[in-house]
Amino acid sequence: MDTIWHPDLLQNGIAKYRALLDAIHNALNTGQISHGDRLLPVREMAWRLQVTPGTVARAYQLGIDEELLEAHVGRGTFIRTPKPETARKTTVFGETHVSPDIIDLRNAAVPDFGQDEILDDLSKQIEIGGEHSMVRYAGHNEMPTRTAMLDWMQLERTRAKPEDLILTYGSQNATIAAFMAILRGTNPVIATDTLVLPGTRRAAELARAKIIGIEGDEDGILPKAFEDICRRDRPQILHLSANITNPTAIQMSLTRKAKIAEIARQYDLQIVEDDGQAKFFATPPPSFLELCPERVWHVSSLSRYLAAGLRIGFLLCPPGKGMIGQNVIQSLCHSFSPLIAQLATHFIQSGQADIILEQIRTYRAERVRLAVNQLGCWDIRWNEAADYLWLNLPNPWRASTFSAAAEKTGILVAPADIFLPDDGVAPNAIRLTLGGKYGARIFQEALVRLDHLLDNPPHEMLA
Numbered sequence: 001m002d003t004i005w006h007p008d009l010l011q012n013g014i015a016k017y018r019a020l021l022d023a024i025h026n027a028l029n030t031g032q033i034s035h036g037d038r039l040l041p042v043r044e045m046a047w048r049l050q051v052t053p054g055t056v057a058r059a060y061q062l063g064i065d066e067e068l069l070e071a072h073v074g075r076g077t078f079i080r081t082p083k084p085e086t087a088r089k090t091t092v093f094g095e096t097h098v099s100p101d102i103i104d105l106r107n108a109a110v111p112d113f114g115q116d117e118i119l120d121d122l123s124k125q126i127e128i129g130g131e132h133s134m135v136r137y138a139g140h141n142e143m144p145t146r147t148a149m150l151d152w153m154q155l156e157r158t159r160a161k162p163e164d165l166i167l168t169y170g171s172q173n174a175t176i177a178a179f180m181a182i183l184r185g186t187n188p189v190i191a192t193d194t195l196v197l198p199g200t201r202r203a204a205e206l207a208r209a210k211i212i213g214i215e216g217d218e219d220g221i222l223p224k225a226f227e228d229i230c231r232r233d234r235p236q237i238l239h240l241s242a243n244i245t246n247p248t249a250i251q252m253s254l255t256r257k258a259k260i261a262e263i264a265r266q267y268d269l270q271i272v273e274d275d276g277q278a279k280f281f282a283t284p285p286p287s288f289l290e291l292c293p294e295r296v297w298h299v300s301s302l303s304r305y306l307a308a309g310l311r312i313g314f315l316l317c318p319p320g321k322g323m324i325g326q327n328v329i330q331s332l333c334h335s336f337s338p339l340i341a342q343l344a345t346h347f348i349q350s351g352q353a354d355i356i357l358e359q360i361r362t363y364r365a366e367r368v369r370l371a372v373n374q375l376g377c378w379d380i381r382w383n384e385a386a387d388y389l390w391l392n393l394p395n396p397w398r399a400s401t402f403s404a405a406a407e408k409t410g411i412l413v414a415p416a417d418i419f420l421p422d423d424g425v426a427p428n429a430i431r432l433t434l435g436g437k438y439g440a441r442i443f444q445e446a447l448v449r450l451d452h453l454l455d456n457p458p459h460e461m462l463a
Helices: 016-030 042-049 053-065 115-123 143-152 170-182 198-206 223-233 254-266 322-333 338-349 352-375 399-408 440-455
Strands: 069-072 076-079 165-168 189-193 210-214 237-241 270-274 296-301 313-316 379-381 388-392 429-433
Touching: 016 042, 016 053, 042 053, 053 069, 053 076, 115 338, 115 352, 143 165, 143 313, 143 338, 165 170, 165 322, 170 198, 170 237, 170 270, 170 296, 170 313, 170 322, 189 223, 198 210, 210 223, 223 254, 254 270, 338 352, 352 379, 352 388, 352 440, 399 429, 399 440
Parallel strands: 189 210, 189 237, 237 270, 270 296
Antiparallel strands: 069 076, 165 313, 296 313, 379 388, 388 429
16 A cells, blocks of 8 residues: 655764664554555655655665565555564665675775765765865865864874874875885885785885885784894884784784884884774774874874775874975875865764764674674684784685685685785785675675684595
């Protein structure tokens, strides 16, 4: 039967498409609508709710993916009569809600909590013209965005100033700018953890620098190994993660950080500190920026935290060196987009960034719980603030053969050797991300398959 029911979407902090789907759930539970009822057509529902047709279409499609709704060509969208064994999911994370052919746990992905719709609404507040003219290069009007970024990242405690913060197109752009701002000479050296992200390697290649890995333990890089490299190879930069090492999920203690900072001072190294996880801690641990701010180039981004397509990050230069960083960015891309700058400012100042952050924090804790429950009998390392886990493989598995076997079962994982500098030796391990593109059911299925694979190596490996 048809229904003229339409919901009230006055829910704070919830994306409108999600609020509409929640309202359909609630109306079904309270008897306002019944199984078999036909919902209003997309455009009519959008007109009644004063939202875009795309918002309604997205809610209807998500309802179909969750098996709450069903669509019939030429007839409309209906409340689906569920099969007796089908349980309704009340929360769905991710962009993909159907079983994919390949489940990608190799690459990190920001989960979808309605960022597109939020940013679409906020984009209506962007000003064009006047001080935000598209005719001129930007630069003079970035200060509100710089201040908003400092405040949101809670960097005011480090006495950082907006003039030392340079807006960049994500953290990779910021890392390249830091390397170019610091490195001198014909054969510069960058010291890092023994395992580094491929993006760091590419940034070093662009800066024509060699990466040398520093031996470490369960507390991070070893001070003696670091000092030996400082004496022998004379690196100009120490590049590391601020809080959790990616990919190994090692969290360096404050005592170890203090020793490393002391050595950096002794040999006058600059530290490029990549901060991609601090905001996911309830209380962020002290970073190198707080221990030796005079030599730290601090890299972070909203893209990595909240919305990959929102290409905005920053490079916080040491006090008084903001102009050096600005000159490098000007050489790379001349200036930062005022449209993205305004959108990011509205995202922060509206409070929506904090809402999304809290949702992702909860999502990470839940995904880590699922992973530990399924794979906890194996040698894994995790942290609820990180979007990945590190799995040391049991014998006779090797990272290359395991990743190939996992791909045959439809799962992509990252073997340790993709994180190696040129002269490194890979541990027998893999990195797993938390499956931000997929719903919890698909992620759980992937974990079950990996658990089975770990426990059942091919017979030829046992010979």
